[in-house]
Amino acid sequence: MRQAALLVAVVCLLAVPAAGAVGAPAAQSAALQEDPGSAASGVDVTVQIRPDGDARWTVSSKHPLEDENATAAFDQLRARFEAGETNSEFSADVFRAVAPSVSDRVDREMAIRDASRSSRVVDAGNNSTGVLTVEFTxxxxxxxxxxxxxxxxxxxxWFGDLSENQTLTVRTPDGYDTDEVEPGPDSISNGAYQWSGAQTFESGEPTVVFTEANPVVGVSVVAVAVVSIIALLAGGASVWAYYRGEPALSWLRRVRDRARPDDLGVGGESATEDADESEPATEAATGAAAGAGAAAASEPEEPEESGGVDPELLSDEERVERLLRxxxxxxxxxxIVEETRWSTAKVSQLLSSMADDGRVEKLRIGRENLISLPGEGVDDGDGE
Structure with a gap:
């Protein structure tokens, strides 16, 4: 069985001789060869998935630069590394070697392209770290x-497991939401799922399923906002009319009369005359209705049930709890994703946080999570 490519890359990198070094740098180079485990502090692998199915890989090895000797040795190593003069197999060739077998297993033609090497020094306070990076598609x-x-x-x-000080990060492609992640990542940040060593992967893991984001969701949000603004303006107009001493019912009728004069009777003039003649007779009734409405408005309202609260005033957690009730x-x-029309990634993170706080309970059933309120008896459920 082929040794994990990630481990091969690390071992080969740590064994790179910095030939040609003299004085203190030469001593540091010898230390790198004699005790390679002390030369690197970790390896980070980042895989950016693209909408066409390709992936951009970034593999970085980090080396602590604890003194001037270590810094001088790394400067020589990075120059040889970028020039391709090292004997290291820390390169895209490692992945070119395994791509054919992976291609046969998944039944898709694969290739490693656009490979490059780079290096940098990262300063953080009094500590510095040298980083060697290989990138490819x-x-x-x-x-x-x-x-x-x-x-x-x-x-x-071919990939193997993650040992201590190794990380794997898979990033969500543009225009997609996350539907499934196995196994559960150690951290999630801005659509990036990260596993940290030591981590053992089962056959076929890690697996991530992305679904194309629904653009209708954004349109719906805009539509809701427009409707809300119209409703607020209409409500404000009614209040304004009432406090002018003109009952809302009468004001709305007059608005209707101005907008649809032909609908009030057969012929515009006769309809207007009839309306004028009937106005004295109905004035008292209208005033009485307005007085009754004002009296009703002055009475204290019964408190609304929690279900009647405007969803916009609830937190995300409260919306989920109300939905469950x-x-x-x-x-x-x-x-829950369908009802809230939130992204699957947002719902997953929110439910995990609520489960940690004891606000909900999660039960894995097959490839689906069943979410319940505490004490609702998940184990006695119908096994949806």
Missing amino acids: WTNFSRVEDDRLVVDAFSPT EHGGRMKQSE
Whole structure:
């Protein structure tokens, strides 16, 4: 079985001799060869998934620069590394070697392209770290299925597990939401899912499924905002009319009369005359109705149930809790996504936070999460 490519890259990098060094740098180079484990502080792998299924890989090895000798040795190493003069296999060639076997397993033609090398020194306070980086594009790394992207090319037979001081980060492609992540990542930040060593992956892991974002959601938000503004303006106009001493009912009727004169009778003039003649007779009734309305408005209102609160005034957690109560205390996670029209990533993060705070309970059933309010008896459920 082929050794994990990530581990091969690390071991080969740490064994790179810095030939030609003299004086103190030469002593540091010898130390790198004699005790390579002390030369690197970690390896970070970042995989940026693209909408066409390709992935841009960035593999970085970090080296602490604790003194001038270490800094001088790293300067020589980075110059040789960028020039391609080192004997290290810390390069895209490691991944070119495994791409054919991965291609056969997933039944997609793959290639490693646009490889490059770079280096830098990162200063943080009194500490400095030298970083060597290899970048390349791995074509067809994800499976494209209509509106979905499935990251299915990882495997323990070539990638292996993460050891201490190693990280793997998979970034969401532009225009996509996350539907599924296995196993659960150690951290999530701005659509990036990160696993930190030591981490053992099962067969086919990690796996991430992305779904194309629905642009209708954004349009719906705009439509709701417009309707809300119109409703506020209409309400404000009614209040203004009332406090001018003109009952809202009468004011609305006059607005209607001005907008639709022909609908009030057969012929414009006769209809107007009839309306004028009937005005004295109805004035008292209108005044009485207005007085009754004012009296009713002055009476204290009964407190509304929690379900009648404007959703815009609720926090995200409160909206989820109210949604669960409306559905008998339990819902599938996908149903919460559908009801709230939030992204799957936002719902996943929110529910995890609420579960940590004890506000909800999560139960994994197959490939779906069942979410329930505390004490709702998930174990006694119907197994949706």
